[in-house]
Amino acid sequence: MSPFDVSRPAKPETVFDRDAEWDALVAFACDARPGAGLGIVSGRLRQGKTHLLKALTAALGGFCFGAQQAARAESLHRLGDELARYTGEAPPGRPSRWEDAVDALLALGERGRPVPVVIDEFPDLVRQSPELPSVLHSAYRRLRETGRENRIRLLLSGSSLTVMHRLFGAAAPLHGLADLELALRPLDFRQAARFWGIDDPRLALSVHAVVGGTPAYRRYTADDTPGGRDDFDAWVCRTVLDPRTPLYLEPRHLLQEETDHGDRALCHSALAAIASGCSTQGEIAECLGTPLTDASHCLALLRANGLLYDEPDAFRPNLVRLRIAEPLLAFEHAAVRPLRSALEQQDAVEVWRRARPVFDSAVAGPHFARICRDWVLDFAGRDVFGALPASAAHGSLSDPEQRAGPDVEADVVVRGRADARPGPVLSVGLARWDEVMDLRHLEDVRRLLALLAARDEDVTRARPACYSGVGFTPALRAAEADGQVVLVDPARLYRGDRPDGDGEDARRRR
Incomplete structure (x- = not known):
């Protein structure tokens, strides 16, 4: 020695x-x-x-x-x-x-x-x-x-x-x-729940959709944590919507500090466009009414500062969607920013009553799907999808029977390992934050698998999956028991399926 x-x-x-x-x-x-x-x-x-x-x-x-x-x-x-x-x-x-x-x-x-x-x-x-x-x-x-x-x-x-x-x-x-x-990255969703002292998985997901895994934000609330699901709305009003707390102006401060001296006004508008559903550079530029070059510069700045990240489409590798990395910014730009002026003049409870439906659909819903994808990579057991997942992403397909209709979308597409090409499809799943899922959703997944098979994708090993924030019908649970579908609810997201060592390896890769 x-x-x-x-x-x-x-x-x-x-x-x-x-x-x-x-x-x-x-x-x-x-x-x-x-x-x-x-x-x-x-x-x-x-x-x-x-x-x-x-x-x-x-x-x-x-x-x-x-x-x-x-x-x-x-x-x-x-x-x-x-x-x-x-x-x-x-x-x-x-x-x-x-x-x-x-x-x-x-x-x-x-x-x-x-x-x-x-x-x-x-x-x-x-x-x-x-x-x-x-x-x-x-x-x-x-x-x-x-x-x-x-x-x-x-x-x-x-x-x-x-x-x-x-x-x-x-x-x-x-x-x-x-x-x-x-x-040093933000705490993952399981770590964040322990950090905030929240045992209820659905409540933990709701809180994570607001403050994510940034440790300082608990201090910014003076250690105020929601006392239960029934206290979540009141907690939002007395913390992130209260001008007396540091969280109230944190989205503005965060963008000001992270973007250095870039065009902060354009960055705010770009984040608002993404939070409203725009996900490609072209869609964002069109929403902003600005040339693509200006939008691209702004988006590159947000990417470089870790506030945005790219997510390639699971079925169209050349299609890359932009996602907001910091949940507090997504919460701010989707649910709060449109009502900022009202918030400065009216009671927070009334403003939040108007913002809550937007939170559920435009914030909590997409955030739940993102957490499901994280769970696949970080915590799902090796036997859940038949092989160790290499990627989990959103995917979209055009339906030849509905040429003028919107794309058919899958929230959680799991692929296995491959060398220089997309890996085999291990699973295709739908995620519904506020919807009890039933056999109809399973049929929708099977329809997606049929579309993939028609495009010469190998789906012979693909397992249908349903991810729900509120649960499943007895009929769908029976299908799970028969091995027809993988079901994942908040309790499983937070408490199940973690194989030794695999979670840490996955987090290091990402």
Whole structure:
């Protein structure tokens, strides 16, 4: 054992979940091998990066510097003062250049043992000091070329995904120096239910459709959680619709911070178009009444900041739909934004009474289908679909018998693994948030399978599936017992079918 080996601390009780992330950070910070280490931690705002990194440095006696939006001189002065307090040594003078500040930081790694050093919100420093990444790169290169004994474990964290990608992407100089690249994502729907202390699966789904898996949002409600299904409407009114709570303006703040200095008005309108049902770039541009090039630029900005994601159609790989990644933004732009002026003049209860039907149809319904797709990838057992799923997506088909009619749509299309082509269809399913499903829905799924077979898709192993937020008729349950259909309700989404290890692997892939 190396004389510099450090015992690995257990995760503090103040850190909820994040077991895999904690283990990765501790393994990096406690690595006793000689040589300076560099780690990158990224993730959207409000996901708990700062809390996690402060817990790490506290547990291991490391140093954490939280950057702010400030002029270069102020940041350098703050860093020098905080380093002096950390080391307990009188500073030789405040650093006036980043070269001096970086040398002072790296000197912390020359004390023998590995020491974690965190610069949180690193992009805020780079905006005022564009030379900083090059300074770091040069310092690390000198250390590695001279073979100096140094065990600093420097962690650079940031919420601005566009800046982090530019600084640490595959073509960036610092990318090649990184020993750890960790992305902190929102809690999944099961983790979020435990975090909010909600045992009722349908209530958990409703809350998740509003606040998603962002940990900070519970603090934004002052730990106010709904007392039951009957309390959900009142909870919405006293939290996200109450101007006195941080959640009230969070969608506006989130977009302002995440989109940097882009065209925020166009971004809001684009999100509203997507929340209303537009899903392709052409549909969104037409809804906005703007040229496709302008819409594409706006959408690319939202994608780069993790607020939108692409979902290829399960049956038409060249058709890509845009989805809102943050549930609070979907909730805001579909149900609340059209009534903002009324909300500022009327009682929230009355406004929510008008918005609730929109929430059920345009927010909770699509969100439920998305959670069902997540369940397929993260929690469904290996035997549910006959093979391990590789993808779960929305799919649409034209019906030759209804040439002028709308496409026939499937909410959860499961495909298996394949090399360079779409995998075999393992399942086709419909998701209904507020509808008891019966044999009629099973027949609709079988109709979809027949359409696929007519297009030469191999559906011989495909299992029909029905996903309902409120349940199934006895006749459909009997069909399930006969092996004719896979049925998934909220209780199964939250409590069943998780195979050991598969869920974690799937989340890492996504």
